[in-house]
Amino acid sequence: MRLTRLSLTNYRAFAQVEVVLPRGVVVLVGDNAQGKTSLLESVFFLAAFTSFQTSQDNQVVNFTARGDDIPVTRIVAEYERAEKQHKLEIRLILQGGSAEYGTGRLRKEILLDGIKKNAAAAVGHFNAVVFIPQMSRYIDNGPEERRRYLNLTLAQIVPGYADDLTRYTRGLIRRNALLKQLQEQGGDAGMLDYWDELLADCGSRLISARDAAVREITALASPVHFTLTGMEENFSMQYLPALTQVEADLPGDINELHASYLARLRGNHRVDIARGTTSIGPHRDDLRFVVNGNNLADFGSRGQVRTALQSLKLGELQWMKERTGEMPVMLLDETLAELDEHRRAGLLESLAECEQVLLTTTDLDLFTPDFLRSGQIWQVRAGEIEISK
C-alpha cells in the first residue's frame, strides 16, 4: 500500500503543507529541528491514531494554533490499497487547553472514506512500520514500552485486537476501582463476577493474539538477523505472559485459555482485594529479546541492540505483508546513520521490496548515488517542504 497525497494542518511545525507522494523511496533531508521526524510521525498517526514519539498526543497541536478559539490539527491522506483509492482524515481538536505546550484534552475524530469511525474500527486500514533510533527503549525501558510496541503493531493487523484492548482497559479500570471499594468498605465480592468474565473474555483473545504474533514475527526476523550478522547470531523475541510466566505453559486452545484465566481471576479475589489491584492479565505481560541465548537487555552491546531492532523491524514488515497481503508503508528516521556499511546495505536491499519508504536524514552522503537516483528527495526547512528532485 502507499500514500498518494498527504495534507497537514497545524501539525507540529507545519502550519499547512500538502504533498503528492510517489511510489518507492522519498528521502526527507534537512538540518536539525526542521520537521523531518514530525512528518513521519504524522504518517504513523494514520496507522495507529497516536504518536510514536509521545503518549501525550496533544503535543502535536501546532504552537501558534493553540491560540485559536478551537485549535484543530488535521491530517488528511489519500492512499492506495489493493489498487483502490481511499481517504483517511484525522481531526485532533484541542479542548480546554491553554497556549501552553501539552495542556488540554484532545478529541479525535476519524473519517474513513468520509464516514466517521471510532479508532478501534478505523485502525488496520492504513498500515505503517516505523524504525527510529528511540526504539532502543523497547529494550532498555520497562515493560510498558514493550506492551505499547505490541499493541501498536497488533492493533494494525489483528482484527478485533484494538476493540478488545479498549474494552480490556476500560474493564480493568473498573475492576480495580471495585477492588479498592471492596478493600475500603467491604461488600459483596460477587460484584466482581461480571468484570472477571469481561477481562477473561477480551484478555484471552489479547494473549492468544500476542502469542501467535510474537512467534510469527520471530520466525521471520531470525533468518534476517542470521544473515545480517554473518551467520553468527540467533535472534528471538519471547513472549512472557503474566498469566503463566512462560509462553510454553499457555493453553494452546483459546477456550481452555479462557477457562484457566477466568479461574485464576476468581481464585485471586482475596489477594486482589487486599492489593486493591488486578494482579494478573495482559496489562502485566512482557517481552524479551534474546540473542544466542542471552537477554539483550542485560548483555547486548549497542551494536547488537541496533542490529536486533533492524531484524525485528524487517520481520515485522514481512509479517504485516503475510497477514494482510499488503506491504505496509515503511518509515525510517535517522536509523541509517547508526548502522555500519554492511547492515546499511542489508537494510537498503530489503527496502527495495517496499511499495513506499519515507526516510529522513541530515546527510545525503550516507546514500549511494544509485539509491538517491531511484527516489525523490524532499528538502524540509522550518515546516515547509520543497521537492528538490
Add this chain to the structure above:
Amino acid sequence: MAGLPEPLQDLVDAFSRLPGIGPKTASRLAFYLLNSPDEVSHGLSSALEGLKAGITLCPECFNITLAGRERCEICSSSQRDTASLCVVEKPLDVLVLEKTGAFTGRYHVLHGVLSPIEGIGPNDLRIRELLDRVRNGDIHEVILATNPSMEGDATAQYLQKQLAGSGARVTRLARGLPVGGELEYADQNTLLRALAGRQEL
C-alpha cells in the same frame, strides 16, 4: 479585569453547573433572560420553584410522580399487568418505554447503576426494594432494561444473580443493530452482540 455584576454572574454560574452547558452558553442564556420581558424570567423562576415541591418519588416503583399522590399513575392503574416488572436506570427511561406502548407491566427505577468508578454500590440504588417487591409480589417476569454499557451490563448481571431463586423469570432487553442502520456502519461490538442475540425467523 471588571467582571459581570454579581446577580448576573450568579445566574451564569448556576447555568454552568447544568449538564451540557458550557460557560459561553451559560452567559448567552443569562443575557437572554436579562433582555427579555419580565414574564419570561418569572415563568422560569416559578417553574423552578414548583419543580422540587411538586415532584416526589412513588414509594412503590420509585419513578417520579406528582407530590401528594399515594402511588404513581402506572402503579395505581388497574389496566397494568402486575405480574411483570421492567427495571430501568432512571425515570426518563420509563418515559421512553411508555412512548412505545409495547410494555403493559409496571416499572422499577433503580436511580443509577453499579459504578465502581463513581463508588456506587448496591446500597446506593433501589436494589433492596426491588428484591422485596419481587419476593413479596406475585411477579412472573423481571425484564432488566439497564443500558447496554459496561456498568449497565454489570448491574443487570448482578441483579440476575440476586433474583435467582425468586421464582420469577429474569430477562434482559435484546441488543442489536439499530433499525434503519447499515451493517457497514455498525461498530464491531454492536455486530458481535447482534450476532450473539440473533433470532430464528
